Amino acid sequence: MSLDAVLSRIDADLPAALDRLKALMRIPSISTDPAYKADCARAANWLVEDLESLGVKAETRQTPGHPMVVGHIDGDGPHLMFYGHYDVQPVDPLELWNRDPFDPEVEDTPAGKVIRGRGANDDKGQLMTFLEACRAWKEVHGALPCKMTFFLEGEEESGSPSLVPFLEENLAEFSAPDLALICDTGLFDNDTPAITTMLRGMVKEELTVTGPDKDLHSGMYGGIAANPIHVLSKALAALHDDQGRVTIPGFYDAVPELSDELRAQWDGLGFDEAAFLGGVGLSVPAGEQGRTGLEMIWSRPTCEVNGIWGGYTGAGFKTVLPSEASAKVSFRLVGQQDPKAISDAFRAFIRSQLPADCSVEFSITNGAPASVMSTDDPAFEKARLALSEEWPNPAAFIGCGGSIPIAGYFKTILGVDSMLIGFGRDDDQIHSPNEKYALESFHKGIRSWARVLDALA
């Protein structure tokens, strides 16, 4: 009956848990923008204090970027490591938010109560489900359920540049756990919890095409001088063929087909493609023709332009023929696609699209391969059954279109397997204005972790 006591404690403590989440969300820890560096440090310190209140020996650990939050606590049973990230995405365009993104509040919506604000889901709301489960456990039992390591990052939304060096420099400290638990993924649907066992990798590229060596008057030079916006548009347009396939040579070489077994399991999930697209105002699947919706978002690689700019973009009009045009492009990788090889092939492809008198420079790049978890460890089935107790439908093993490279690094650097459990919904608008987290995700998320800890410890 001790699990019931923990669950009851969670129910009773929900208002205070919400207050703690809101306090964390009020810190604008945008990792990609140097203007928020002090706020990232503030969020890290807040988490150290929160962990200390659970009896965990915690501290911030400096990196060349934002600090890591690391905590350890002794105990019996398996050694579990928990990972989450305290940084958040930028909030622009700010005018599309219906409230200050860093002044979170619970709102009533037709689909139930939600916590609205940047980080409500990704990843502050999610990581707090685990910390709150630990808090309830400790309050009922006087101690956490087992030996644990807490590892909270502040650079996940900006490509985790410090993560690999940090793990490599602290191998002894982090390679002992039996299993890593990661809370940064979603439910399959509102009633169906999920353990994500397939994650896409990522390559990010920023490029600037230069034509003339200065901005020109389009009247004097228009028609004879190369326009870098045209050159860039043409090159970006050429990245996909009219079947939605990426045209970069060799792009699909290391992309596996689904096993019949997984295809059958996914088909059985009853994914409603029309509803998924309709939820964001669309109706035509834009990806590779002949692929199912779940394949497009879980098991097929993609190429997306995430930003483009060039020339005059202010109010009014300026008939400039600009010197430069730029774009940010990201790839989601699957199977054995190698980030470096994809980056090289992309750059060669773009260069092949340029006229002889235009040039291109690539600045930002970083990448991580896809990862696929092995579900042979009996812990996966135990956790699946525990989750199934909490939710209306049994839990499923699913894929995820997003990239959470940490699971790959835990495996390759530390030799530790990861289990990804999260409670986000498809419409949580993470990375977008008006991000939210269903109050049910938060509440049942905390309860779910209590059940999983009970099953594993």
Added chain:
Amino acid sequence: MSLDAVLSRIDADLPAALDRLKALMRIPSISTDPAYKADCARAANWLVEDLESLGVKAETRQTPGHPMVVGHIDGDGPHLMFYGHYDVQPVDPLELWNRDPFDPEVEDTPAGKVIRGRGANDDKGQLMTFLEACRAWKEVHGALPCKMTFFLEGEEESGSPSLVPFLEENLAEFSAPDLALICDTGLFDNDTPAITTMLRGMVKEELTVTGPDKDLHSGMYGGIAANPIHVLSKALAALHDDQGRVTIPGFYDAVPELSDELRAQWDGLGFDEAAFLGGVGLSVPAGEQGRTGLEMIWSRPTCEVNGIWGGYTGAGFKTVLPSEASAKVSFRLVGQQDPKAISDAFRAFIRSQLPADCSVEFSITNGAPASVMSTDDPAFEKARLALSEEWPNPAAFIGCGGSIPIAGYFKTILGVDSMLIGFGRDDDQIHSPNEKYALESFHKGIRSWARVLDALA
């Protein structure tokens, strides 16, 4: 000998003339940006005072946008109208300027002294060549050479929205002149003055493509959801074929071929295409294959993207799949191309490029047809001979890639022919950072107008 006295007076007064030009250039009269509305009014008032000092009865005349400056003075001989514009282009990107664009100064350069700053050429420097010629004439003769009307606009760089209504409301006041003189064009080369007799027209369009109804996470939606940056890039890339021709159906229907006579004259000008492109760091003519360089910039229509933006464009990276992407597109028109028909065909073409679940909105649009001056009026030959006296080479009748719709309006609304004489050089970087005007352009420009006034009055 009275012309010589005027020319000597111009030479002696050059330092003071430069001070007056710098005073006008210090006023940041950027017409397209509402933040500079008061500065536009200030520039207009400055010109009223300058005209009054010439004995001209001058005043500002209010419009829904920026004021017109209108001046009249009586006299014998022909009635000449002078047109220039006191507004300037925006100055971004500011970091590429080597000085404050609104703190002009004379600089020594390898190619001689230049006046550096926004408006040095376009059009403050140019319009002041005429006013300074008038000033010298008045100081020598005690009066201006003939009956004159001055008409200085403050919205030329933002599409002249008030111009046509203003002319139509004041037909009686402005339709009397025998000839309009417009100073907003260039030399053929540093030693060869020009009267521009062929001007391209213009259509401006701003469009926003919408895909999903909110910004999305490219991990969750990438591969299935339409990305408006892709859609926009593809549509813009489709505007030109691989021969550099514009693909919009019917685009070339009203585009005439050059007469054999004009083609021969232009071939005789010895236009150095490699040097023209090399001057801005390019080498490959980007326009229609099979056309000469002068055709590309003077007598062929163009389509240029002047600005593009969408998604995340700040520092770092955001893997957003944006809801919207936008562009500013302008066309240079020739012959009988109709601005409204081109705008309609462009919009239909863009719509035809969109997937069924994406939409496009067009906001800004305005346009003006091309204009071709008749050189039958003997005043043209008189002016050509007068200009030829001032410069090393004889003056030429040339085309101009830019759009100066005022000449077309003077003809169609007022019935007045225009003569376009200006002293800009190709490398003056108008509309770009570090705009300049050669001191020689300014000095010999003033002297040129004195000679033209002497020939016409």
